[in-house]
Amino acid sequence: MSSSLTYRRARASFQDLAKGLSVSVLWFVVIVAVIFLVIGMLVQLTTNGGGEASESIWENSAYATRYFPLSMGIVITAAYLPVAIASGVTRRSFGWAGTATVIALAGVMALLEAGGYLIEYGLYRLADEVPTFTTPHLFTEGYQFWIIVPEVWIVVAANVAAGWLIGSAYYKWSWFWPTICLPLLLLPMLAVEAVMSVGWAGAVMENLDIERLPDGVAVLVALGLLALTLAGIQRFVRTIDLRPQKA
Amino acid sequence: MSGIEIQNLTVRYPGDVTAIDDLTLKLEGGKIYGLLGRNGSGKTTLMSLIAAYRRVTEGTILVDGQEPFENEELTQHICLVRDSGDVVVDGDSVKGTLRRARRFRPYWDEEFAQRLLDTFQLPSKRGVAKLSRGQKSALGITVGLASRAPLTMLDEAYLGMDAPSRYAFYDILLEDYIENPRTIILSTHLIEEVGRLFEQVVIIDRGRLVVHDDTDSLRMRGAAVVGPAVAVDDFTTGMTILGEQRLGGTKSVTVYGEIDPDARAVAADWGLELSPVALQDLFVHLTKGDPA
Numbered sequence: 001m002s003s004s005l006t007y008r009r010a011r012a013s014f015q016d017l018a019k020g021l022s023v024s025v026l027w028f029v030v031i032v033a034v035i036f037l038v039i040g041m042l043v044q045l046t047t048n049g050g051g052e053a054s055e056s057i058w059e060n061s062a063y064a065t066r067y068f069p070l071s072m073g074i075v076i077t078a079a080y081l082p083v084a085i086a087s088g089v090t091r092r093s094f095g096w097a098g099t100a101t102v103i104a105l106a107g108v109m110a111l112l113e114a115g116g117y118l119i120e121y122g123l124y125r126l127a128d129e130v131p132t133f134t135t136p137h138l139f140t141e142g143y144q145f146w147i148i149v150p151e152v153w154i155v156v157a158a159n160v161a162a163g164w165l166i167g168s169a170y171y172k173w174s175w176f177w178p179t180i181c182l183p184l185l186l187l188p189m190l191a192v193e194a195v196m197s198v199g200w201a202g203a204v205m206e207n208l209d210i211e212r213l214p215d216g217v218a219v220l221v222a223l224g225l226l227a228l229t230l231a232g233i234q235r236f237v238r239t240i241d242l243r244p245q246k247a
Numbered sequence: 248m249s250g251i252e253i254q255n256l257t258v259r260y261p262g263d264v265t266a267i268d269d270l271t272l273k274l275e276g277g278k279i280y281g282l283l284g285r286n287g288s289g290k291t292t293l294m295s296l297i298a299a300y301r302r303v304t305e306g307t308i309l310v311d312g313q314e315p316f317e318n319e320e321l322t323q324h325i326c327l328v329r330d331s332g333d334v335v336v337d338g339d340s341v342k343g344t345l346r347r348a349r350r351f352r353p354y355w356d357e358e359f360a361q362r363l364l365d366t367f368q369l370p371s372k373r374g375v376a377k378l379s380r381g382q383k384s385a386l387g388i389t390v391g392l393a394s395r396a397p398l399t400m401l402d403e404a405y406l407g408m409d410a411p412s413r414y415a416f417y418d419i420l421l422e423d424y425i426e427n428p429r430t431i432i433l434s435t436h437l438i439e440e441v442g443r444l445f446e447q448v449v450i451i452d453r454g455r456l457v458v459h460d461d462t463d464s465l466r467m468r469g470a471a472v473v474g475p476a477v478a479v480d481d482f483t484t485g486m487t488i489l490g491e492q493r494l495g496g497t498k499s500v501t502v503y504g505e506i507d508p509d510a511r512a513v514a515a516d517w518g519l520e521l522s523p524v525a526l527q528d529l530f531v532h533l534t535k536g537d538p539a
Contacts, residue, residue: 005319012350019343020336079336085300086333087351088323088396238317242300242333244291 006093013089013097017080018104021072025105028068029112036061036116056131056142058113058120062199065109065152066159072105073163078171082242095234098164102230106157113152117142136202138215154222155196161229162189168233172240188229195222249311249324249398249430250276251297256306258292258454266292268454270306274432274447276397279424281445281462281526282434285534289454290434291329294400298327310398323353326396328387328404335375341386342371345393352394359423360393366415367408380407388416392423400432413437417444438527448526452534462526469503469524469532478517482510489524489532501528 040057076098084094117131121142124131131142139147166185169178178185193201196219197212205212212218251274258267267289274280284290295301296308299315299322308315315321328334335344341364349355364371367385369378378386388404405413421444424431435441448465450457458465469489472479476498486502493499501524506514514521 002320009319009323009351016347016350020339082333083336083347085322086298086327086329087347088319088325089351090299090317090319090322092317093319239302241302242295244295 006090006096009089010093010096010100013080013084013094014100014104016084017076017097017101020080021075021101021105024072025108028064029108032061032064032112033116036064054124054129054131056117056120056133058116058131058142059133059135061116062113062152065113066156066199069105069109069156070159070163073102073160073165074167074170076101076164077168077237077240081168081171081237081240085242091238091240092234095237098237099230099234102157102160102164105160106153109156110149110151110153114145114148117148118145134203135199136206136212137198138196138219150219151196151198154219154226155193155198158189158192158222158226158229161226161233162186165229165233165236168237168240171243172236188225188232192222192225192229195225250274251398251430252307252309252312253293254307254309256293256296256303256308258289258296258301258304266454267296270451270454270456272449272456272459274430274449276311276430277428278446279431279433279444281438281442281448282432282451283438283448283530283534284434284451288451288534290451291402292454293451294327294402294432294434295329297398298322298325298400300327300329300333323351324396325398325400326352326391326394327400327402328391329402330384330387330404330406332383332387334387334390335383337376339375340371341369341373341375341378344375344386344390345371348390348394352396354395354397356393356395359395360389363389363393363419366419367412381409381412384408385412385416392420395427395429398430398432400434402434403436404433405435405437413440417441420444438530439525442526445526450530450533457533463523465529466523466526468505469501469529470506470521471499471501471524472514472519472521473497473499474514474517474519478519482514482517482519487532489528501525503529503532 036058081094120131138151162185165188166178169185194205195213197205213221253270253272256267256270257265259265282290296303297310297315299317302316310321310325313321315325345360349357367389369382369385369389375383384404384406385408388401391399391401391404405416408416433441433444442462445462447460448462449459472483474497476493476496479498479500483500483502487504489501489503491498491500506521511521
């Protein structure tokens with residue numbers, strides 16, 4: 001089997017996935033930007049007098065940028081595996097395409113988040129304020145995009161991968177067993193969240209008095225867990241038979 | 248040339264359902280095959296295995312001497328259209344569906360695809376979800392034919408299409424097959440309509456092979472005997488009768504079984520006409536049993 005053929009087919013499959021998901025992602029970005037940046041910032045700035053540290057509004061967008069991509073992950077197998085196989089793509093190539101989709105989608109969210117924090121920081125500074133964060137992060141200031149990007153990228157990728165795993169399990173086994181095993185399917189994502197200990201997971205870990213790993217170690221361990229998760233999903237996807245057509 | 252060899256293939260589904268039962272079959276490349284069987288006889292399962300939609304667990308399937316499952320060199324040259332649904336994504340448009348096929352199918356013929364869209368009057372900008380049942384089938388057929396895959400399988404691909412569209416499909420398929428020979432497997436229940444396209448017929452029933460033969464040879468396995476009622480009754484005595492019709496003093500009886508030259512001479516003497524039996528009558532006879 002030529003690896004260049006696998007690469008070409010995986011790339012084509014990724015392009016197909018990217019094209020299919022792009023409209024939803026674009027709308028999501030616009031909606032999140034409008035809701036959190038424009039409305040949130042206006043409300044915050046008009047209710048505060050200025051000159052004090054103020055809570056970041058944009059920090060709350062982290063929930064949306066985690067769970068919307070997770071839902072996108074759920075449809076990867078259900079919507080695109082059948083059409084990929086019907087187009088002569090192997091599950092192996094599709095697995096690579098799915099992996100690339102997870103990474104790319106998380107990358108888009110990381111850039112969105114980093115951009116949002118940067119803009120928010122600038123706007124707060126204009127009002128002589130400094131945004132503060134209510135949950136732990138690897139970064140301390142909103143302008144530190146070089147830290148924000150990897151933090152968000154890793155966490156969101158773990159969420160999209162969780163969605164992909166859940167969607168694949170539901171596609172393969174229908175609803176009963178995957179529903180029973182849902183906590184197990186979420187474990188890889190929870191493990192990454194726990195290791196990274198940022199956002200809500202960081203707050204939980206703090207409440208539990210569990211000390212966070214040093215940043216570099218946390219990032220490396222989380223990347224390792226993410227790689228294992230994606231490799232596991234790829235293996236899993238290769239076992240999936242296409243469902244019969246509905247009458 | 249996309250020959251297919253199937254050895255001792257068995258597929259069991261949960262609930263003790265045997266979809267394919269120890270099937271052994273060899274199909275040469277470069278022919279149009281009719282794959283016939285009653286509902287639930289295993290046709291779709293068989294084609295799904297050939298197209299690597301499912302993994303073979305018992306027995307073997309070889310296409311051009313290779314196993315298709317997870318074999319990208321091979322699967323890019325195999326196209327199975329099952330009722331159109333697999334080749335489309337909800338929310339996609341007709342244009343988007345063709346774009347995908349162009350991306351994945353190495354022998355994709357865009358001009359031919361556009362011609363098929365025109366023939367089936369498919370609006371390229373319309374969303375797949377807004378297409379009628381017949382239009383979705385036509386889209387599936389468009390993808391199936393314009394892919395020009397060396398092994399093309401169409402599983403009841405015409406569902407919901409009106410008669411003019413179906414006949415246009417048959418004509419185009421035949422014309423394109425002559426210009427671009429390849430292996431085509433058509434699964435259908437409209438045997439009389441599609442039968443003229445088949446070079447060979449494979450009939451399976453309850454997952455087992457019943458018949459694999461040239462269409463003409465198969466049709467010669469029986470005969471329609473037409474003539475004066477008394478002479479027809481005398482001639483067909485002791486034969487396996489598949490069906491009979493009577494109009495005044497003339498009777499037509501369809502019989503199963505080879506009619507030797509001597510018997511044919513007798514029939515001629517008695518003023519009886521013998522013609523090949525209708526494929527559908529043979530199919531019904533060969534697969535009759537409990538209702539599916």
